[in-house]
Amino acid sequence: MVVTGIGAFTPLGGDAATFWEGLLAGKSGVRSLTEEWAAELPVRIAARVAVEPGEILPRPLARKLDRSAQFALIAAREAWKDAGYEAPATDEANPLAPERLGAVIASGIGGVTTLLDQYDVLKEQGVRKVSPHTVPMLMPNSPAANVGLEVGARAGVHTPVSACASGAEAIGYAIEMIRTGRADVVVAGGTEAAVHPLPIVAFSNMMAMSKNNEDPQHASRPYDKGRDGFVLGEGAGVIVLESAEHAAARGARVYCEAVGQGLSSDAHHIAQPEPTGAGVARAIDDLFARNELDKSEVVHVNAHATSTPQGDTAEIKALRRTLGEHLDHVAISATKSMTGHLLGGAGGIETVATVLALHNRIAPPTINVVDLDDDIEADIVRDEARKLPVEGRIAALNNSFGFGGHNVVLAFRTV
Amino acid sequence: MATREEVLEGLAEIVNEIAGIPVEDVALDKSFTDDLDVDSLSMVEVVVAAEERFGAKIPDDEVKNLKTVGDAVDFIVANV
Numbered sequence: 116m117v118v119t120g121i122g123a124f125t126p127l128g129g130d131a132a133t134f135w136e137g138l139l140a141g142k143s144g145v146r147s148l149t150e151e152w153a154a155e156l157p158v159r160i161a162a163r164v165a166v167e168p169g170e171i172l173p174r175p176l177a178r179k180l181d182r183s184a185q186f187a188l189i190a191a192r193e194a195w196k197d198a199g200y201e202a203p204a205t206d207e208a209n210p211l212a213p214e215r216l217g218a219v220i221a222s223g224i225g226g227v228t229t230l231l232d233q234y235d236v237l238k239e240q241g242v243r244k245v246s247p248h249t250v251p252m253l254m255p256n257s258p259a260a261n262v263g264l265e266v267g268a269r270a271g272v273h274t275p276v277s278a279c280a281s282g283a284e285a286i287g288y289a290i291e292m293i294r295t296g297r298a299d300v301v302v303a304g305g306t307e308a309a310v311h312p313l314p315i316v317a318f319s320n321m322m323a324m325s326k327n328n329e330d331p332q333h334a335s336r337p338y339d340k341g342r343d344g345f346v347l348g349e350g351a352g353v354i355v356l357e358s359a360e361h362a363a364a365r366g367a368r369v370y371c372e373a374v375g376q377g378l379s380s381d382a383h384h385i386a387q388p389e390p391t392g393a394g395v396a397r398a399i400d401d402l403f404a405r406n407e408l409d410k411s412e413v414v415h416v417n418a419h420a421t422s423t424p425q426g427d428t429a430e431i432k433a434l435r436r437t438l439g440e441h442l443d444h445v446a447i448s449a450t451k452s453m454t455g456h457l458l459g460g461a462g463g464i465e466t467v468a469t470v471l472a473l474h475n476r477i478a479p480p481t482i483n484v485v486d487l488d489d490d491i492e493a494d495i496v497r498d499e500a501r502k503l504p505v506e507g508r509i510a511a512l513n514n515s516f517g518f519g520g521h522n523v524v525l526a527f528r529t530v
Numbered sequence: 531m532a533t534r535e536e537v538l539e540g541l542a543e544i545v546n547e548i549a550g551i552p553v554e555d556v557a558l559d560k561s562f563t564d565d566l567d568v569d570s571l572s573m574v575e576v577v578v579a580a581e582e583r584f585g586a587k588i589p590d591d592e593v594k595n596l597k598t599v600g601d602a603v604d605f606i607v608a609n610v
Contacts, residue, residue: 175550247574
């Protein structure tokens with residue numbers, strides 16, 4: 116499988132190119148929340164998308180889509196076009212048969228703002244005013260279904276849900292769709308739009324979020340001794356995956372190979388990471404056991420690293436357990452230091468970042484590491500982007516883990 | 531009492547808001563579904579907005595009979 120298209124709608128930019136520029140420049144997308152509802156919240160910072168979707172989508176379309184589906188649609192359109200497709204597969208102008216095209220888009224929470232906003236409408240304005248679009252807007256498969264409609268996907272539209280691993284699991288599912296012959300092309304990724312008082316308070320009451328309201332741009336600080344939780348982000352990242360044969364036959368531009376995925380589950384705790392990294396290590400082992408990938412090829416990891424005290428350390432321990440001394444030669448980037456944590460969208464935008472890191476042979480930085488945690492015994496790309504080896508075939512991993520103990524590791528490699 | 535012209539003008543504004551169709555294209559002979567991109571879900575929105583604007587009550591089982599803009603104008607004028 117190969118990646119032939121990318122799209123990103125993120126706190127650092129409204130398309131993949133500006134997202135990548137922002138990452139390389141070490142920009143933070145985190146800002147103070149200035150909305151009236153935020154004033155009394157314990158957490159008043161978030162990484163909102165850089166461009167409002169209402170500036171891109173026509174109003175009649177936007178009002179029928181949850182914000183998470185708006186993000187996904189914009190990113191998917193970009194990826195579709197980037198892959199060289201002009202028309203949906205259902206259009207005769209596109210030689211791709213719709214029966215050979217799939218769409219797999221996930222989010223962690225689904226249309227939560229629609230659900231909560233419409234409940235407000237019900238209470239404040241009555242039964243008659245609840246939007247008839249509420250159900251197709253709030254269902255978690257709505258972004259996948261809307262992207263499937265957009266590109267004309269008839270091989271299957273799917274939405275795996277695994278909290279913050281959802282986006283990565285979607286891309287893994289897409290890889291399997293192609294590997295098992297169900298499709299030749301799959302549009303895949305993750306999206307999330309949960310910047311709303313209820314999710315913020317709920318995560319905050321779990322003691323999972325940074326409360327560094329005074330210094331938003333430095334609040335997301337994976338691997339730093341002073342890290343105090345994640346910063347909520349929003350947005351979407353989508354790729355077009357294609358069988359190598361299909362891509363070659365149509366002469367498509369190829370960013371990199373999608374090697375495969377490794378999966379595991381912790382069976383440890385509903386929301387705490389397994390502290391020794393054993394669960395994550397099993398996912399990494401699974402990746403190498405089931406795919407033709409040599410550890411020595413891995414030169415870069417886009418880490419899950421959300422900036423929580425326990426999670427960041429457990430992930431590094433898992434990488435050390437599985438890669439051993441080779442980990443010293445692996446450039447690790449925690450891009451959530453810049454984008455915040457997009458929950459189900461994280462696996463989407465971080466896959467786009469990983470694909471671009473391989474394609475350009477450069478690893479984006481991890482910002483805000485002022486005082487590296489002593490437990491982080493690994494080569495963190497700090498402050499500035501770093502060149503990856505210019506010669507030979509190189510591979511990179513993208514890690515995503517979710518509440519519930521879901522571990523997903525995706526692997527990509529230069530062609 | 532709203533005149534037919536006033537109801538048509540109001541409906542045109544509602545359809546413009548919901549489906550993005552230019553007001554001047556919302557004519558009496560236009561079908562909501564076939565011409566104006568108003569699907570069955572959006573039709574519910576049109577009905578609720580029209581009820582609010584004209585003070586009419588449009589029963590749920592009446593909505594399926596409102597195929598064209600003209601049908602809706604007639605019903606609203608007769609039932610306000």
